Amino acid sequence: MKSTWVKRFVFALLAACAVLGATAASAQQxxxxxxxxxxxxxxxxxxxxxxxxxxxxxxxxxxxxxxxxxxxxxxxxxxxxxxxxxxxxxxxxxxxxxxxxxxxxxxxxxxxxxxxxxxxxxxxxxxxDGQGIMVPAKLGVASAKELNDAAICILPGTTTLQNLADFFRANNGKFESVVFENPDELRNTFFSGRCDALSSDRSDLASIRAVAKNPADYVILPDTISKEPxxxxxxxxxxxxxxxxxxxxxxxxxxxxxxxxxxxxxxxxxxxxxxxxxxxxxxxxxxxxxxxxxxxxxxxxxxxxxxxxxxxxxxxxxxxxxxxxxxxxxxxxxxxxxxxxxx
Amino acid sequence: MRVALTPFRLNFRDNRTRGILYQCLCVAGVAAGGFYLFSNVSQNLARQSIATGFSYLWREAGFVISQSPIDYQPSDSYAKALLVGILNTIRVSILASVLATIVGTLVGIGRLSSNPLLARLMLLYVEALRNVPLLLLLFLCYAVIVTILPPVRDAFQLLPFVFLSNSGLAVPSLEWSSDHTIIAAALVAGLGLAFLHARHLRRRRIESGADQSARPLVGALAIVPPALVWLVLRPELNLSLPELGRFRLAGGAHLTPEFVALLVGLALSASANVAEIVRSGILSIRKGQREAAAALGLRPSHIMRLVVLPQALRVIIPPMTSAYLNVFKNSSLAIAIGYPDVVMVSNTTMNQTGQAIEPIALFMLVYLSLSIAISLFMNWYNARVALRER
Missing domain, CATH: 3.40.190.10 (Periplasmic binding protein-like II)
Structure with missing residues (x-):
């Protein structure tokens, strides 16, 4: 009885190896x-x-x-x-x-x-594309350089995160980053007023602004803080x-x-x-x-x-x-x- | 009793030999499987020219983490960013565990109350929280904070210099210096001394039976060391007050909505489990125990504190270990509501460096080792409160 268990175990191991080996997709075709x-x-x-x-x-x-x-x-x-x-x-x-x-x-x-x-x-x-910053119109912000100490909503792990850190370091400013993995959650949090600004590629900002309740409430600042081909x-x-x-x-x-x-x-x-x-x-x-x-x-x-x-x-x-x-x-x-x- | 050891002979008909052989085969199989996986992965990564190794840890992280218990700048390394993530995870897990234990114990006792209204309300609490997925609970907590509270410019002023808004709670804070750290250390040392002395007094009282009241000394031990250090150092007491700047409340200490939502969500969902654990522990104590205690003239609160809970603890501790482990592991859902825990920092790292396997291996290692640490601690505590059989 014991030996059949061992056989089964070895079998399962070999099968697992075969499956793993097969997933190595070939690149050329x-x-x-x-x-x-x-x-x-x-x-x-x-x-x-x-x-x-x-x-x-x-x-x-x-x-x-x-x-x-x-x-x-x-x-x-x-x-x-x-x-x-x-x-x-x-x-x-x-x-x-x-x-x-x-x-x-x-x-x-x-x-x-x-x-x-x-x-x-x-x-x-x-x-x-280029990275831009969108703010609620009522804040009366005219340039990204005025955003010292603002809270900025942003997606994680993209070039966006580093560009923004670089931009504020270059301008001797600070900001609070509020990072969301899910774009819907990011949008809703920004619209709720948790953040003063939202930063992403300009095309993405336009797309987010398009789904706002009233797009005219938000302005995309003229600053482009990075190149995004x-x-x-x-x-x-x-x-x-x-x-x-x-x-x-x-x-x-x-x-x-x-x-x-x-x-x-x-x-x-x-x-x-x-x-x-x-x-x-x-x-x-x-x-x-x-x-x-x-x-x-x-x-x-x-x-x-x-x-x-x-x-x-x-x-x-x-x-x-x-x-x-x-x-x-x-x-x-x-x-x-x-x-x-x-x- | 001594077990006679028969001399070992290589005989495949012998069960013991076969047993050893199977074990060796098993270990070899697992090792070979592990090696195969490892070499397969490294080969494939090399073939697709994807960078490997842990050298990325010392490169500049370049991203901002807004909540950090230690000083962290974007110019610090990925390793330090990871450390910040780990500390954030530990901080929220510990606080949530403490909250869940307090609330859960009260709710668990409340469920056994003879007052039907209280008992039913607690039942409702437990069932409502136990049957909602934690992720939904977190989204709910976060949405409540962010949508119901006003934006920072219209913040509620609860007390002078205490502001509540959808950017969190801002309170005045002390401008911390190294002097304060020394005083805090002296306070901890004094409390430790006082505790040791109080224990010593209690033992003497139990042994001799005489009450040698020396309470003032206990108090003095706790207060004198920090007070002395205070007088020597004479630290400055400057309060940092939150004030509305152009965008945010600058100064003071801040509790962010992400942290609070995660803390509350974790604590609420765990407290329902803790309540059930506490209830089962209390129910495991025979009725005779309470009746005997009542017959001795103890008050209900004393019966609970001195007779029931100490015995119930033995039943409660093992499942509590797994409740705490759940809080710790569930804290990884932080990523859904934007709290920078170890998983979020690892994900960001993964995306910036393009190396997926190493960050995942690292955060698995972090969770594994901290989980084992929690288990070991709880096992130690369990052994301490276990019934000492005489």
Whole structure:
């Protein structure tokens, strides 16, 4: 009797080892895995207006979600072949590292130490952001430098926390930090008046202000205390997958530069411009070089529109967020968007 | 009695040999499993080029922790930030345990009251708190504080220089200096001496039967040392008063709503458990004991204090250990309402350094070692109050 118990124990141990061994995902073939699965798995924010939120039909909407849809369209020809995974601010990198998601498209700032020590590769910046501070209008604050001794509500563990500490150290000020892990709890605490200010990326502030009972009660201060280039990230060590994500993003940006929109893309496919022809797969073989169909970029733009359309639909002046293009404009219009050439 | 040891021979038909063999196999299996896990993790991390090791502990943390029992600046290291988190966890756990013990004991005794109204009310208290998840209770406490109390600029002034608002309670505080620390140390030493002397007197009284009243000496022992030190040092008594600045109340001592909500939530939920433990302990004492004590002419309060509770303690202590451990472990829910405990500091560290395994291993180690320390202390205390069999 005793020996059968031992046998069982050894068996269980071996089985556990086998399972653990199998979870070590191989890095090099993300595209193959995605194609075999038939769906892209994309990590997005939890409920951030304009970037990633479920609409009243339960469909994920927002700028970050559309970046994923563009990649799905490039890979499968259909923008809806995406499963969205809501990622926590503290577990987002682990979700990517462990292979749970294929892309992290979650308002994530590209930084040196993240790129160097987290086993990540960032794609091109899709949103140029900066950290700002929002205060209730009735406080009558005009600049962040006046906020000495204020209590500031903030999310933990982001670059935000360190930027704010740096900013106050540089200005010889002090502040009380009130830190919340859950964005809903953060918003409600700020609206209740527990904090004098709320600090986050400016786009995020706009999104929080949009859901306030009366948005006009809050003002976003003019100070931008950091640079926050938000970019999609993939696992390090799979160059092909990284190229696909990067050039889908560049392609969306270049489409706006070339005047290709969701509506006129079939017209544009007949264009004489050789770069447009290459981009839309009329000539050349850019798609197959990435292991994709030659119509990859055609499908992406047809699926979600060009960068400008994505921006206006989710974040632009007609939405609740009401953001202007600012630095997120084409370089030809005085912005920072500058796509690599398609040749 | 001596057990005869048969000489050991390698014989696999022998049960004892087989037993030893199985134990060795078991240990080897666990060790191999542990080693496999460790090497698998380090290999995978290296392959994905993710940084490993504990060297991050000495790097600059760069984030602000607003509630800290020790002096902490953003320019301090991650190790110091972690220490602040540990101290915050310990502080709230100890206070919550003390509160829960006091409230729980009263409620537990109240449940056994002969007054039906009191007994039913206490039953309601216990059932309401025992059946609500702690996380909800914490959110509730926090929401009550933050939404019902006014913002700091319209703070209630309870007494002169005592303000209550949704940023917490602000009270005047002494500007602490090293002189005050010395006086506090002298006070503690004096109280210790007084306690030892009182114990000595009581023993003598029990042995000789004569009441050698020397109470004044006990009092003097407690008061004289700090008073002497006071006269020598003549410290300055400067009060720091909370005053409304542009945004906050500056100066004074502050109790933040995050700390209070966590403390109250933990203490309330634990007090319901403590009440049940105390009740079961009291019920375990036979009725005859009370009746005998009453027959001797003891008052009800004396019966409870001198006869029932000391005996009930033996039944109460072991489950109390687990109640205290629960308070300590549940304090990790602090993260939900923004109190900077060890888990929150570890999470922030994790996110800034990108290293997940090391901070988690560290805070598990902290919880494990402190839990074991609590258990050891409670076991020691349990052995002390255990019935001495004669």
């Amino acid at each position: 993300t595209l193959e895995t995605v194609k075999k699965r038939g769906k892209l798995v994309c990590g997005v924010s939890m409920n951030v207006a304009g970037f990633a939120y479920a609409d009243n039909k339960g469909v994920m909407q927002g700028f970050d979600a559309d970046v994923c849809r563009a990649v799905a369209a490039a890979v499968f020809g259909a923008p809806d072949k995406v499963d969205f995974v809501l990622t926590n601010i503290n577990t987002r990198f682990q979700a990517l590292q462990s292979g749970e998601i294929d892309i992290l498209s979650r308002q994530t700032t590209m930084t040196f130490s993240r790129e160097a020590s987290l086993g990540l590769d960032f794609g091109p910046t899709v949103f140029y 938000l970019a999609p990230a993939v696992r390090q060590g799979d160059d092909n997958w990284r190229d696909i994500v990067s050039f889908t993003a560049y392609g969306i940006i270049a489409a706006e530069e070339k005047g290709i929109t969701q509506a006129n893309i079939d017209e544009m496919a007949k264009s004489e411009d050789p770069e447009i022809q290459r981009m839309l797969g009329v000539t050349g073989d850019l798609g197959p070089m990435l292991g994709l169909d030659n119509k990859w970029l055609y499908n992406a733009v047809k699926g979600v529109g060009n960068y400008g359309e994505m921006f206006e639909r989710n974040l632009g002046e007609k939405t609740a967020l009401g953001l202007t293009r600012g630095p997120n404009n084409q370089w030809t219009n005085g912005g920072l968007l500058y796509a690599a050439p398609f040749r």
